[in-house]
Amino acid sequence: MPFEREIAEHARRRGKALAMGSKRKLEEFAAAGLLNARQRIAHLLDEGSFQEVGLFAVSERAADRDRSPGDGVVTGYGRIDGREVGVVAYDFTTLGASSAPVASLKFQHVRKTTIARGIPMVILGEAGGARIPDVMGARGIARTRSHQVYDRRRQTPWVTAILGQSYGSPSWKAAMSDFVLMRKGAVLAVSSPKVTAVAISEEVDPEELGGWRMRTEVTGEVDQAYATDQEVLGAIRRFLSYMPSNANEPPPRAPVPPGSGEGMARILDIVPEQRERVYDVRRVIEVVVDRDSFFPVKERFAKVLTCGLARIGGRTVGIIASNPIFKGGALDPQACRKATGFIVLCDSFNIPLVFLTDTPGFLVGVEGERLGLAGQIMNFNHALEMATVPKLAVIMRKSYGQAYINMGGTADEIAAWYSADVSFMDPAAAVNVLHGVRRQADPERFEALRRELARDTGAYDLAAGFLAQDVIDPRETRAWLIRMLAVHESRASGGIGRHHMATWPYNF
Amino acid sequence: MKRIEVKAETPGSVIRHEVVPGDAVAEDDPILTIESMKMEIPIPAPVDGRVIEILVAPGEAVAAGQTVAVMEA
Incomplete structure (x- = not known):
């Protein structure tokens, strides 16, 4: 057989690289019910679609060459629902997936390709931090500058999932991403509890430092948390189903599931007639949008404002709804931060915004002022002014004061339910x-x-001055939105917005 | 079993208790309702668990951040 020796050597090298870093660690992953980096990729992507780059890459240090398959990171391309994505999975079994120069080259290669070819980037994060000794010394640390790029411009969607202990590199990637998920039990922080404990001479509880409750409820840096790797990977696929592959495409359309809109008649039972009674606006969203299409973003953070992706008549929309069941729907600084980030996401990827409003106003008080309420309200407003996607608003009940402007007052079309109540206070x-x-x-x-x-x-006062374009029965909400989304399709630009906020900060 | 303090997020006055000590509750189930900003606002269970004690009575004023009930989970 020609090339017999080469074929055998190729198979040997490939087998060694695919075996990853450590058999013992792979067994530990399996025993703990966790997927390893390669299993995660296989689970994430359409079957057989993974095209790897960098399988034969290893550490640049001679001493580590034999024990650093892939240099601790598995990279390549694959398909999700038939659409191409770039993927980077940190391989914790290889030197703790610590960041090193060759691994960074691999990351940057995939990053550049996703931008040049207009496809999303998916990062499966788990790493102990920077590799030692590679980054030690003046040259070690200063050289890392050339491996990192921090000027993401939202050309294509970025998703990061934190699936284990994550310090350093994957934490930065999460902070730069449009959507962040976490497996419960994983930890997301700048430095490990060990390094942190040494630095501040204090024992640190990993969950308190960066566990899922802290990240989803206190800081809002993580959008969703799930119990298993498989659930997280499924949620990545679902998030991308709402998104265009890049900022120069409209979001994909989906068939409308049977039964959508059937709950509209129930809406009168969900929203109480007595205006001092509260309700959960998520029940309203569920009946208005296409069946089972609501996908919440930062659901556990700033609960007074519900934000999420959904489909209405098969079109992707971003829903922004005040939720009276929490704090009466009064908007606090955290809610403004959540709204601003969500508007930036939707506008950057051509997703129309839909407001559902029932709020007594901004939550004024000492706490809000200490958190910079005025600045946060104006960031929220600025984002609305910069947004060029269609904006539709439904004023359900109350909308008072400055919050009226923030919660749909600047929309392209405003419908007031007959129960609307709008004033300075x-x-x-x-x-x-x-x-x-x-x-x-x-x-x-x-x-x-x-x-x-x-x-x-009242609603008719607003409509009399043509400050709302219609007064509708709550049961007509879905039909009104479907019709107005069709009218407001941005035909002249093929559904592509101007993306004035593509370079806005990653976090608000 | 972990002891969990349930805190009021907004100031207001207690209208009614929604559960009695000993009741099992799911996350986000209302434990009591307060009036604040002209609204009846539920104070929800932060986690799944059991209510051990409710510390404020109807009519009583509560401050933001005040512990109003104790749960175990």
Whole structure:
């Protein structure tokens, strides 16, 4: 057989690289019910679609060459639902997937290809940090500059999943991404608990330092957390199903599932007629959007504002809805940060925005002021002004003060439900502010003043001045949105926006 | 079993208890309802678990951040 020796050697080298870093560690992964880097890639991508680059790469240090298959990272291309993506999976079994020069070259190769060819980038993160001794010394650390690129411009979607201990490199990638997921039990932090403990002379609990509750509830840096690797990988596929492959494409259309819109009649039972009663706006979203299509973003962070991707009539939309069940739907600084980031995501990838509004206003007070409420409100407003995607708003019940502007007041089309109530402030609160009368002190006078202040605050008052384009029955919401999304399709640009916020910060 | 303090996120006055000590609750189930910003706002269970004690009575004022109930989970 010609090339017999070469064929055998090729098979030997390929086998060694595919065997990854350490048999013992691979067994530990399996025993813990976790997938390893190659299994994760196989699970993420369409079957048989992975095209690897860098299988034969190893550490540039002679001493590590034999024990660093792939230099600790598995990279390449593959398909998700038939569409190409770039993928980088940190291989923890190889030197703890620590970052090193050759691994960085591999990352940058895939990154450049995804941008040049207009395909999403998926990063499966798990790493102990930078590799020692590679990064030690002045030359070691200074040289890392040439391996890193920090000026992402949102040309294509980036998704990062944190699937184990993640310090350094994968944490930066998560911070730069459009969508971040985490396996419960994984840790996302700048430095490991060990390094942190040494630096600040204090024992650190990994979960407290960067566990899923902390990242999804306190900082909001992680959008979704799941119990298993498989669930996380499934959610990556689902996120990408809403997204275009790049910023120069409209999002893909999907068939409308049977049964969509059937719940619209129930909407009158979901939203209480008594305006002091609260409800969970997610129940409204579920009946308005295509069946089972709502995919929440940062659901556990700033719960007063529900944000998420969904489809309406088969089109991807970004939903921004105040949620009265939490803090009455009053918007706090965290909610503004969440809204700003979500608007940047949707606008960068040509996804129309849909507002569902029922808010008593911004949550004023010392705590909000300390967190820079005014600045956060203006960032939110600035993002709305910069957005060039279609914006549609449904004012369900209350919308008061500056929050009226933020929550749909600048939309291209506004529909008010007949239950809408719009003013500078809640009429009942205005009685206290303007007349100094409290309900308990003088119920009769209070009610008379409240009625007077509640004049001209209804849906028809808004529509009379053409400040809303229609007054609709709540049961007509889905039909109105489907029709208006079709009208407002950006035909002149083929559905592509101007992306003024593509270079805005990664995090708000 | 971990002891978990349930805190009010907004200031207000207690309208009613939604559960009694000993009840099992799921995350986001209301434990009690307060009036704040002219709204009846539920204070939800932060995790799945059991309510051990409710520390505030109807009519009582609560401050933001105040512990209003204790759960075990």
